[in-house]
Amino acid sequence: MTKEPLTPRQKEVLDFVQSFTENHGYAPTINEIGSALGLSSTATVHKHLQILGEKGYLDTMPRRSRWLQVKPQPVVTSCASIDIPLLGTVSAGRPIEINEVASSVSLPEWMLGKGETFVLQVKGESMIDEAIKDGDMVVVEKRESAVNGEMVIACIDQDEVTLKRLYREGHRVRLQPSNPAMLPIIVEDRDVTVKGVVIAVLRKYRRN
Amino acid sequence: MTKEPLTPRQKEVLDFVQSFTENHGYAPTINEIGSALGLSSTATVHKHLQILGEKGYLDTMPRRSRWLQVKPQPVVTSCASIDIPLLGTVSAGRPIEINEVASSVSLPEWMLGKGETFVLQVKGESMIDEAIKDGDMVVVEKRESAVNGEMVIACIDQDEVTLKRLYREGHRVRLQPSNPAMLPIIVEDRDVTVKGVVIAVLRKYRRN
DNA sequence: TAAATATAGGCGAACAAAAGGCGAAAGTCA
């Protein structure tokens, strides 16, 4: 969200309120603000405060004296995030469709994996038991092996790529779908390749 | 997205706007730009700014004085994310437990709402039909009203706060739980207050 | 090759809206 910008005068008012509050422990009155900035009318000050409120720089508490709540907290900590490739879509039984258009998604660091990370979009409701819906994005950490029970992007017989939970059973591997209607796939160890492990899920509801 | 190239003169204007904004905390006026670059006509400056806007280098706010929004799109790929307050937890039938410790989560911009945004952690499996699991985080846009069918954080009778889908039915409001075992709550319009609308969901699988 | 056309840059004046301001009266709250 881009915060609406301030004019020089508005910034002066905001700065004054902020420093006054820091120095006194309570907020200034409209009159105090006025005389500090050389304004003779309370109406003018009030208008400024109202604008600052609308722009989201002040939390106003109507009709309260010394309406404390002067939270001028424009703490826009710009913290690094990283652009992650959005490779394509994956559905339960289909190969990954690689998205030719190299689109990317920016993610905060805490959502990333240890090594290389990429994002896939899930198609279909087949993952519904994992609480993953059609259109959700899964964040995948690229890895060649997985711990029992992890959700993986796996490649079976070199061609089919799916999203399932992986369980090792002796020299075999069981790929458990997240849909009760689908049976697990059991294959030999050597026929399955792990492409990566799902470390996060995210869903954005489209705006109306 | 390849950005259209700039002519030397256009770049001069853009550079000036950028450095001015950094130094002052607000954008220059057309006049200030003009005299800095030795242009006597505001029309000339205005034309430049318009072009820069069309080419996507500036965010213009028509008719606004000091229409800051000088979004000087940095060529650097480091994309800003913002720290969002993590307010507490919410479950289907319980009030929000406000987390005293003001923790926060950083999110990329595309996941944010229009206005104030905050994050709540979901407790319990009651939202499972919406594919929201225990421990998931919901990103909430602070709003006082919601469109039919949106998932909202609603306050009923001033005390109970829940996460449900909202449907208007005449002068009544139906709050539909996401669990088939729970019955919808139907209340009078005035007894329910919308605190915000869920705009995104995210889940992080913990590392082993 | 000359003429027509396009594009970037520029000028000044006239105008409309936003920003900033005033004083006084009315409304609130403790």
Next chain:
DNA sequence: TGACTTTCGCCTTTTGTTCGCCTATATTTA
């Protein structure tokens, strides 16, 4: 009641927008 905040007109200054017209330097077209 007194200390504050809100609201109501009304005003001035600042600032952005638009319009017509001008000058170079290319680029096309006849």
